[in-house]
Amino acid sequence: MAVKISTLEERISVPAEGDNPLNTQEYFINMGPQHPATHGVLRLMLKLDGETVREVIPVLGYIHRGIEKIGEHQTYRQFVHLTDRCDYLSAMMNNWAVSLMVEKAMQTQLNDRIEYIRTIMAELERIQSHMLWWGVLGMDLGAFTPFLYGFRDREMITDIFEETIGCRLTMNYIQPGGLMDDIHPNFVKRVKDVIAYAKPKIDEYEELLSGNVIIQERLRNVGTITAEQATSLGVTGPVLRASGVALDLRRVAPYGAYGQVDFEVAVGSVGDCWDRYWVRVEEIRQSFRIIEQLIDNIPAGKTMLSKPAKKIILPEGSHYAQLETARGILGIYAVSDGKSENPVRIHMRSPNYHNVWSVDAMTRNARIGDLVANISSLDIVVPDIDR
Amino acid sequence: MGYIDTKKSTKAKVTTVGNTPINVVIAPRSPSGADSESLLTTIFKSVKSLFVGMKVTIGYLVRPSTVVTQQYPENRETLKMFDRFRGQLRLIKDENNYMNCNGCNFCEIACPNGSIVITDQRNPVNEKLELERFLWRLDSCTFCNACLQACPHDALEWSDGFEAAVYDRRLLVYTLNDYAGPPVKAINRAKKKEDRVEELLATMEPRKQYGGPVPLAGRKMPGVPALETENTKDNASPKHK
Ligand code: SF4
Numbered sequence: 001m002a003v004k005i006s007t008l009e010e011r012i013s014v015p016a017e018g019d020n021p022l023n024t025q026e027y028f029i030n031m032g033p034q035h036p037a038t039h040g041v042l043r044l045m046l047k048l049d050g051e052t053v054r055e056v057i058p059v060l061g062y063i064h065r066g067i068e069k070i071g072e073h074q075t076y077r078q079f080v081h082l083t084d085r086c087d088y089l090s091a092m093m094n095n096w097a098v099s100l101m102v103e104k105a106m107q108t109q110l111n112d113r114i115e116y117i118r119t120i121m122a123e124l125e126r127i128q129s130h131m132l133w134w135g136v137l138g139m140d141l142g143a144f145t146p147f148l149y150g151f152r153d154r155e156m157i158t159d160i161f162e163e164t165i166g167c168r169l170t171m172n173y174i175q176p177g178g179l180m181d182d183i184h185p186n187f188v189k190r191v192k193d194v195i196a197y198a199k200p201k202i203d204e205y206e207e208l209l210s211g212n213v214i215i216q217e218r219l220r221n222v223g224t225i226t227a228e229q230a231t232s233l234g235v236t237g238p239v240l241r242a243s244g245v246a247l248d249l250r251r252v253a254p255y256g257a258y259g260q261v262d263f264e265v266a267v268g269s270v271g272d273c274w275d276r277y278w279v280r281v282e283e284i285r286q287s288f289r290i291i292e293q294l295i296d297n298i299p300a301g302k303t304m305l306s307k308p309a310k311k312i313i314l315p316e317g318s319h320y321a322q323l324e325t326a327r328g329i330l331g332i333y334a335v336s337d338g339k340s341e342n343p344v345r346i347h348m349r350s351p352n353y354h355n356v357w358s359v360d361a362m363t364r365n366a367r368i369g370d371l372v373a374n375i376s377s378l379d380i381v382v383p384d385i386d387r
Numbered sequence: 388m389g390y391i392d393t394k395k396s397t398k399a400k401v402t403t404v405g406n407t408p409i410n411v412v413i414a415p416r417s418p419s420g421a422d423s424e425s426l427l428t429t430i431f432k433s434v435k436s437l438f439v440g441m442k443v444t445i446g447y448l449v450r451p452s453t454v455v456t457q458q459y460p461e462n463r464e465t466l467k468m469f470d471r472f473r474g475q476l477r478l479i480k481d482e483n484n485y486m487n488c489n490g491c492n493f494c495e496i497a498c499p500n501g502s503i504v505i506t507d508q509r510n511p512v513n514e515k516l517e518l519e520r521f522l523w524r525l526d527s528c529t530f531c532n533a534c535l536q537a538c539p540h541d542a543l544e545w546s547d548g549f550e551a552a553v554y555d556r557r558l559l560v561y562t563l564n565d566y567a568g569p570p571v572k573a574i575n576r577a578k579k580k581e582d583r584v585e586e587l588l589a590t591m592e593p594r595k596q597y598g599g600p601v602p603l604a605g606r607k608m609p610g611v612p613a614l615e616t617e618n619t620k621d622n623a624s625p626k627h628k
Pocket residue numbers: 476497498499500501502503523527528529530531532533534535
């Protein structure tokens with residue numbers, strides 16, 4: 001397939017297609033980079049015709065920090081903490097992706113304790129990420145109450161992280177070869193408390209937002225993206241699953257302890273905002289199910305298999321590992337020269353980067369009011385787009 | 388059109404991706420085709436949903452016991468952080484204020500951001516390398532814990548101080564050691580052997596929190612007034628080399 005590359009100026013200066021009987025003129029509006037509904041410094045150039053969106057052009061780079069380049073000057077162990085700063089709401093999964101890549105390359109066999117704790121932590125992280133998204137979606141659509149509820153429940157989970165790890169957001173917990181610390185003695189009890197507390201809260205979410213007819217009308221048949229469009233755009237995660245493709249790496253290519261647990265993959269049938277909304281709410285439930293199956297039987301064992309002082313030098317060649325974060329498939333690709341501790345090149349296939357381009361396909365010829373719902377239902381974390 | 392009943396219409400079935408069978412739950416949609424509801428039912432369910440949602444909000448209004456916010460800074464005295472909380476870096480000291488750190492540099496090597504700078508000196512009494520100054524730059528620290536993990540002498544810990552804001556960014560560059568001199572291990576060894584203990588202890592020099600021959604730490608910058616606090620003055624250059 002030929003790829004047409006166009007500059008921003010070329011795309012802006014395309015003459016308007018006159019399908020409008022009133023022959024109004026198309027105009028451009030900048031949304032962002034400081035717009036609160038873009039969830040960060042994302043700039044969208046909107047080509048509008050009245051209230052109809054003709055094209056959405058995402059302009060990236062406002063929070064580019066060169067994390068991949070910095071990674072070339074750091075050891076793999078040091079690089080882990082930078083991935084926290086990409087998709088900060090799935091920090092632990094990002095850590096895990098790097099660790100998985102290193103462990104795959106070094107052929108490290110991990111014990112069950114490490115795998116179980118990693119899985120539980122990743123699922124907790126997924127829950128808190130989705131809870132935050134749920135609240136923010138409510139706020140984007142004009143209801144402030146869900147925002148407070150989402151944050152309140154998420155706080156319980158960040159407290160668990162803080163007790164075991166010491167940090168609430170950027171944790172640097174999962175390390176190549178194991179975990180930074182063993183779990184705190186209170187961990188199991190606290191997780192159980194959270195499950196007991198938060199499961200009824202999910203039903204409350206349903207009553208407050210999912211069941212609300214206004215929200216349903218704002219989400220249903222808005223921003224529809226078909227399975228074919230989604231796959232060809234490289235969209236992953238809940239956005240892809242909402243279009244009906246049950247691609248979840250936790251099931252398709254199990255890593256960690258996912259092979260030993262029983263859960264269902266939430267999918268949608270149409271691919272509109274409502275499906276994306278519901279898929280995430282259901283994922284919270286399924287994540288609780290996964291945790292419930294693991295939390296009582298964390299086996300004993302060591303939590304760090306490689307000494308921190310030992311150098312990690314990957315074999316010569318390229319190495320890749322991927323896993324499912326709260327937003328989709330995160331892949332870490334590293335090229336090693338086999339001699340030095342630092343990678344020659346490190347690249348991240350980040351889920352948000354691929355997801356953000358679908359906003360154009362969703363919003364074309366829709367109303368500008370639906371754009372915010374579309375962005376919100378994509379659950380974008382902008383630092384992960386730019387890196 | 389039609390009201391989506393989130394409880395009822397979920398269907399579970401098995402699909403495949405590649406060759407892997409996957410159990411899926413499918414998102415509920417509003418009833419359509421043969422099961423579609425009459426307009427009146429839809430309106431009734433829709434209006435009811437608004438009151439159900441309102442019930443949740445009002446429930447919290449009349450049950451203030453479920454409020455979870457904290458009154459900071461009023462509760463500053465009673466606020467307790469978790470014991471692993473990564474607040475600010477500090478050196479572990481024993482009851483005599485002797486530190487464990489011997490200036491071995493492992494933390495500096497492990498730090499991904501260059502936030503730690505260690506300067507060593509050679510002690511004239513026991514001829515050993517020891518810590519002269521431990522600089523920690525809070526402004527570039529990412530609280531990644533790598534330094535604690537790397538330290539072979541268990542010399543570092545996190546304090547629970549989270550109120551790190553200052554008015555001048557030069558105040559974010561800390562000297563962590565109170566003194567330049569031998570670590571507790573060297574002192575104990577000397578005490579055991581009864582070998583020039585007094586002389587060894589006399590080589591200790593005090594170090595203030597800010598100061599030293601480093602950029603920003605209490606230094607002057609062109610166009611910026613000098614920073615004078617009671618913590619900035621110490622003997623800026625080491626006596627022994
Ligand atoms: S916590 Fe990390 S960034 Fe901060 S000083 Fe230690 S190693 Fe460096």
